[in-house]
Amino acid sequence: MxxxxxxxxxxxxxxxxxxxxxxxxxxxxxxxxxxxxxxxxxxxxxxxxxxxxxxxxxxxxxxxxxxxxxxxxxxxxxxxxxxxxxxxxxxxxxxxxxxxxxxxxxxxxxxxxxxxxxxxFKEKFSDRFGAMVEAGFNVTKAQDLRQFSLRSSISYKTDKWTADASYNIIRSSQDNVEPVKRTDGLLNYRRILPKNWYLIGTIATLSNTEQRIDLRANSQLGIGKFILSSNRAYWGVKTGVNNNLERFSDDSSNRNTWEAYLGTEVNLYDIGDLNLSFLYMGYSGLTDTGRYRADINFDAKYDLPLDFFVRMGVSLNYDNQPAENASDTDYIVRTGIGWEW
Structure with missing residues (x-):
């Protein structure tokens, strides 16, 4: 019993x-x-x-x-x-x-x-954070090439607004060639509006040796809309004004100008573990008439177990009125492995 x-x-x-x-x-x-x-x-x-x-x-x-x-x-x-x-x-x-x-x-x-x-729907402040870090390192025997890249980001989301920041660096050196240095940072604030509209404020910085840019600081205000938003893909556009403050290696060519910008971003993610993203930003001079700049980014990201991933990315910067003795384009190709949470 x-x-x-x-x-x-x-x-x-x-x-x-x-x-x-x-x-x-x-x-x-x-x-x-x-x-x-x-x-x-x-x-x-x-x-x-x-x-x-x-x-x-x-x-x-x-x-x-x-x-x-x-x-x-x-x-x-x-x-x-x-x-x-x-x-x-x-x-x-x-x-x-x-x-x-x-x-x-x-x-x-x-x-x-x-x-x-x-x-x-989380009430705790810490529960709304997300972050990502990615690193890559390439070494070749030919001309003793060494390249290191780091990409990182952090985000905070609510149902009414989002904020995110990123910081990326490239360092490259090889025999008989000047070292290559590139650093960029970004801080975004997006206020969500009805009908897939949003207001956006952005501060972006860039420095690279190829275009002799010691510092480019952009301060942007604009409005955007998600034209397509689904569980398979999204496509958004945005437009606004940008204050472009630049300091070049040649101190005499420093600039402080205003520009209008138009941007678009496409993300495709209903393709297995592969995610594709494309970003284009075009700038047209308002106070510096005739000047045109463009920033283009493409990423292919493959998800791995345990929130790891591998990614290959291409970035290009174009300026039809670069600093004296500087190239009008700068591009990078990078691969790395990362982790997100």
Whole structure:
């Protein structure tokens, strides 16, 4: 009889434990032949990939958004649906639809594919941070070439505004050639507006030896819009004014001018573990008539396990009125391995 009692006690305790655990967890039904069921804590969904921390795995599971048949959450999320943002819980409905709700209030009902991203609605200051660091090092015997590159960024996100900063360096040396140095930094603040519009303020710095730029400091104010925003890709444009303060190796050619700018950015991420991004910024002189500058960046990033990645990037800077004895273009090609969190 004692064995039977212990069995029933253990079974009841296990039932209560599972009930409490599952009632506080988020759950997914996967689009497979057997309708697999996954329970855990959803960390985020962005770029068409949902990340969930399940108690029966050593690592977070990453699942394609298109592979999820149903979703039910107990925790609140910041939910982006094309041109609108909501805060609430999610529950699947028939015909591949999802409702965003809280208690008895339904905020919106939409198709599953209309959801662009999910971010947990977190109250803690530290929970809203993200960061990335990447390093590369190349050595060749020919002419004793040595090149080191570092890319880093940090971001902070809320449902009404975002801020991010980045810092990148290139150092290269080889026999019979002057050392190459390039450093750039960026600080962005974006205020989110309705209908996929946003206000943006940017401070950007650049120095490179190829164009004899000791310092280029840009201060920008503008407005932008996401023309395409989905869980497969996004495409945005922005325009505004820029104050361009430059100090060259030749002190006599320092400049302080105003420019109008037009930029566009495209990100593609529904291609397996590969992400592609393209950024173009064009500047036309307002006080320095006839001057045109352009900054172009292209990155191909492949995701690895444990939040590691490898990336190959190309950057080009063009100026039709460079400093005296300086090149009108500067470009770099870099590869590296990094980690993001």
């Amino acid at each position: 004692g064995v039977v009692r212990r069995f029933y006690f253990t079974a009841i305790a296990l039932f209560v434990f599972l009930h409490i655990t599952y009632s506080q967890a988020d759950s997914l039904v996967l689009d497979t032949d057997h309708k697999e069921f996954l329970v855990g804590e959803i960390k985020k969904m962005e770029r068409s990939v949902l990340e969930i921390d399940a108690p029966y795995g050593d690592e977070n599971f990453k699942i394609k958004w298109s592979s999820i048949r149903e979703i039910y959450t107990q925790s609140k999320f910041v939910v982006s649906i094309k041109d609108r943002i909501y805060r609430g819980r999610l529950a699947s409905l028939p015909d591949q639809k999802i409702k965003i709700f809280d208690n008895d209030t339904i905020y919106a009902t939409c198709k599953k594919d209309d959801i662009v991203y999910l971010n947990p």
